[in-house]
Amino acid sequence: MAVYTEVTDEELNGFIAGYDVGRLLSFKGIAEGVENSNFLLHTNKASYILTLYEKRVNPDDLPYFLNLLGHLAKKGLSCPTPVPSKDGKLLGTLAGRPAALVTFLEGMWVRRPRVDHCTELGKAMAELHLCGSDYEGFRKNALDVSGWRPLFEQCGGRSNDVHPGLDEDISGELDYLERTWPRDLPSGVIHADLFPDNVFFLGDRLSGLIDFYFACNDAFAYDIAICLNAWCFEQDLSFNVTKARALLKGYTGVRALTREEYDALPILARGAALRFLLTRLYDWLSVPEGALVTPKDPLEYLKRLRFHQTVDTAEAYGLVQ
Template sequence: MAVYTEVTDEELQAFIGSYDVGRLLSFKGIAEGVENSNFLVHTDKASYILTLYEKRVNPDDLPFFLNLLQHLAGKGLSCPTPVPSKDGILLGELAGRPAALVTFLEGMWVKRPRVEHCAELGKAMAELHLDGRDYEGFRTNALNVDGWRPLFDQCSDRSDDVLPGLGAEIASELDHLEKAWPDNLPNGVIHADLFPDNVFFLGDELSGLIDFYFACNDALAYDIAICLNAWCFEKDLSFNVTKARALLKGYTSVRPLEADEYTSLPTLCRGAALRFLLTRLFDWLSVPEGALVTPKDPLEYLKKLRFHQTIEGTQAYGLER
């Protein structure tokens, strides 16, 4: 369920009337997603996605996100494009929430990505990184290595309720990563949440990237590490090196890795696994009784983290230097 704020017909009519998008024909809530309220809007001109930004999103970050989408779309990247109102404003207000209207992308996300999907993702991610090089906005990654320990501190006293010994295991990994984390890698705009449900395909062809609301400035190769975690493990959590090789070759066919990025990839993969372990752990322990959203299992990322801890070099991910 991803409609947290209900919108009346009258409110929506007035909001859509402030845009030059035609006459409203219909709208319905979109069930997928966990951060914001999303609606599919049909007018007599086109279809759009209307997003109401809920309390977990910092309103001060919204200009960064919306201007980034406009910038990337202008470069030719296939992503939702914010629609300006008749007054030229990208961010409005609806039902007491900040709200924006963006273009609708055709396509579907794939629940079981194949090798060819991973290759397409790698190419699109590299294009995003190149297209974002001259974006003037800046947003610090609040969930980078400096943010992991404060997040863990909020749930460390209950972590062993999820799995005995989990707290000590996380604390040990934090100690390692805080010392080993690279700080000299090429930096720029990253998506930071390119999970399969944020990548649309038409058949085997990638049709667009969506949900940029974790986008920030960080090491470009960290985005790759997030995707290796999200795309290259099977349902039994075994690592599929063929998918990893395809993802990395797709990426490097557009933007070759620098030497430090190549050697740092195992550490970045450990960090990405820990980041999602921690955010899932926090959500798992914080979800109120009767909540409509079921939190995701944090132990999935513990198992992925343990795999990356066994990796000694990037060649284990299928990419030769």
């Protein structure tokens, strides 16, 4: 259950009174999500999502995220839109936590993405990159290549407890990526966490993108690499080139890739696999005894990484330029 902070009726009513959203009809916690406390609100006017930002979120980053959502929505991207309070503020305080209200987005995420879902994702990701091109805010990617070694060091040399030889595998990959990571690729606002549970569909139609709380400024092609990892491997962790081709075709139909981006895709995909291997590894090693949370298996991303290590050109992902 992704509700870490409980909210009393009195606190909630006081908070909602500061917004012109109508009379509250119902209020319940949302089980999905791992970073913040989320609630679904129904009023006599509409439905909304109330988010309380927990301690892992830097409050200084919140204006970047909330203003970005408003900017993207004005540009026509389907995403939650922040609701301003009666005094025009997008961010308030509830139960001792920073809190914001956003519009409710209809749709469901798909547990087993099909090829047509991957095409729709590619289109929406390219639209996001174009819509955010003139966003004035800037946020450095805290989990870019410069952040991976410090994260690995926080694992305290216990990687081999998870899998024999994992420490050596990660150390060697870090050495390689730090030496060869591409620079000066076309960049701007990226989502950086477009996993299937952050992409909503109504039937076969993509209805919107959610959860922008890893959004940052980085290479557009890195966002593509994250999605190749998140959407194009099957349950047995075999790579589905048909899904990858569909994702890339959807993307390039909206925004063309430069030659440099094309050539960089294999190493970016390796980096994206290592990034999620490391965050999962850190979480796996950090769960306190008796906790009810089950961390995600880091070794799933080790297997993805090993696939990308065999790739020489983007043709392996179904993209021909």
